[in-house]
Amino acid sequence: MDKIISIDSITKSFGGIKAVDNVSFFVKNGEIKALIGPNGAGKTTLFNIITKLYTKDSGSISFMGNSIEKYKSYELIKLGMSRTFQNIQLINDLNVLENVMLGYHINMKSNVLDAFLSLPKNKKYEKEAEKTSYYILRFLKIDNIEKKYPNEIPFGYKRLVEIARALVSKPKLLLLDEPAAGLNESETNRLLKTIFRIWEQGVSILLIEHDMNLVMNCSHSVVVMDEGRKIAEGPPSYIQNNDEVKRAYFGK
Amino acid sequence: MSQKIFLLILFVVIMVFGFFVKNPFILNMMSLAALSVIVVTGLNLLLGFAGQISLGHAGFVAMGAYISAVFSVKFNINPWVAIVLAVFITSLFGAVIGYPTLKLKSHYLAMATLAIGEIIHSVVNNYVDLTGGPQGLTGIPMLSFFGFSFDSEIKFYIFVWTLTFLLILMSINLVNSRFGRAYKAIKSKENAAYAFGINVHFYKVFIFTVSVFYASLAGALYAFYLGFISPSSFGLIQSIDYVVMVVIGGMGSFFGVFFTSVILTILPNILTSLEDYWPIANGLLLILAMMFMPNGLKGLFKWIK
Incomplete structure (x- = not known):
């Protein structure tokens, strides 16, 4: 199985406007794929369709x-x-570790009774979540x-x-979604290294980004x-010299 | 200091207070305050942690009170069995009614829950054959436990406060678990919550049901403690009072809402001559709290982790 996710002819309209129009592509297993385009190109809409926050009008998506x-x-x-989200979605009532533990929610098998009565099972999974989350924080050096x-x-x-919170569920x-938005140069460089280190762990990555350098x-x-x-669609060197792309970004 | 240690200290203080105060009037007020604390602790889970409002909680207190009382008075069912049945039926009702209702958000949810509370209130008020209507329902027997009767104020005081602290302890446990984190996510970043694998609607219905459980349990105990209930104790004003207690206590602060509900339950009982003005004072308190203390008393208890 060489495709981790395959997106086929996805279309989505809001009112009369086609936000996503018959888009197809796939991400290969172990690949870093970027989705770029000017503002309003429909990238985030496509992301929200993939993650089911929006319902699509037509097309299909298969995962593994x-x-x-x-x-x-x-x-x-x-x-x-x-x-992850374009606008940061951290929970202000939770500290950093707890925010990351939130990403481990589904890996914990303790039920509400374990939680209400603070039974050993609850404690066991709390410890496990804490350990795993801390490990991820250390992996990202934060x-x-x-x-x-x-x-x-x-x-x-x-x-x-x-990113740590999204990673903790393995x-x-x-x-x-636009991980470099609002970052300065050194932060962006750090992000670049981080993305590679995550990729080295065998995680396939699909990212929306504006920062061409990244x-x-x-x-x-x-x-x-x-x-x-x-x-x-193609390797970065091909995209850089593509006339269609130049036209979309810079006009004629 | 950890929450649980502070809770234990508070428990000891309340128990010692009960043993030293011989005045039955004060003990009676404190027992009623405990019942408020139970309702408000449940509502705090819903409103303070999950961020979902209910303006109809007095209705669920009424259901707990009336169902258990009617079972006991009209059908001669053992009071404890009646309480368990009433709490079960009311919680089930809460889950069923919560399922469609909690698809609504903010103002719409407030309106819907307000309507639910009002419907329950008017059913209680008008179904005279069973509930006695506006005249109220009398002759509700006293609780006893294997021959041990709660016939003095102090006995009920100890029982109800012990139960209250157990219920607070359970809430603290829940909030400090993965479910507590999930509810905090639902409260502030609902869309993101889906991405963490949280079935948001199901979680909302669940915490609503838990808060209905707390409310109906307090209602049932209220009925058997006073021996008399009437619809006027479970109106819209009471529902709003509960919300006020959560807001002034500080959304999500167990100890903030604890002290607020004790104080706001006792004050009107002491200042009976000012009874007519109480709703005004209450409203004013809410406005002032919103303006000057949007976090309520939460800040006072920041040192408790």
Whole structure:
């Protein structure tokens, strides 16, 4: 099985406007794929369709060879697909470690009775979640902020915490929605290294990104969208010299 | 200091207080305060942690009270069995009615829950054959436990406060588990919660049911403690009072809502001559709290982790 996710002829309209128009592509197992395009090209809409936050009008998506048609948005993480968000979605009432533990929610088998009565099973899984989350924080080299709350840490760290939270469930496919947005140069470089280190662990990655430098440096393959349609696909060097892409970005 | 140690200290203080205060009037007020604490602790789980409002909780207290009382008075069922049945039926009702209702958000949810509370209230008020209507229901027997009767204020006081602390302890446990984190996510970032594998709607219905469980249990105990219930104790004003207690206590702060519900239950009983003005004071308190203390008393208990 060489495709981790395959997206076939996805279409989605809002009112009369086609936000995503007959888009197809796939991500190979162990690949870093970038999805780029100008603002309003439909990238995030496509992301939200993949993660089932939006319903599609037509088309199909299969993950590791199986259609995800019958799954609800909250069931995808169990299949091995997890995501981050364009606007940071950290929970301010939880500290960094707890935020990451939230990503481990489905891996914990303790039920509500275990929780209400604080039974050994609850404690066992709490410990396990804590250990795994801490391990991920250390992997991303941000374990020094585990006790801090989201409003006490710099923006660049928040992005990394979001990534940690998406990683803790040990996904096979990681979806990153504009991970470099709002980051300065050194933070972006750090992110680039982080993405490679995650990829080295065998995680396939699909990312939406505006930062061309990051995209050209880290992705194996790039899909370009404009006005809802896919206009080009190929390795970064090909995309850089593609006329369609230039036209979409810079006009004629 | 950890929450559980503080809870234990609070428990000891309440027990010692009960043994030293001989005045039955004060003990009576404190027992009623405990019942408020139970309702408000449940509502705090729903409103403070999961971020879902209910303006109809007095209705669920009424269901717990009336169902258990009617079972006991009209059908001669053992009071304890009546309480268990009433709590079970009311919680089931909460789950069934919560399923469609909790698909609504914010204002719409507030309106729907308000309507549920009002419907329960008017059923109780008008189904005179069973409930006695506006006249109330009398002759509810006293609780006894294998021949040990709760015939003095202090006995009920110890029983009800012990139960209250156990229920708070359970809530603290829940909040400190993966479910607590899930509810905090639902409260502030509902869309993201799906991405962590949380079945948001199911979780909302569940915590709603838990809060209905707390409310109906308090209602049932209220009925058997006072021996008399009437619809006027379970109106919209009471529902709003519960919400006020959560808001002023600080959403999600167990100890904040604990002290607020004790104080706001006792005050109107002491200041009976000002009874007519109480709703005004209550409303004013809510406005002032919203303006100057949006986090309620939460800040006072920050040192308890």
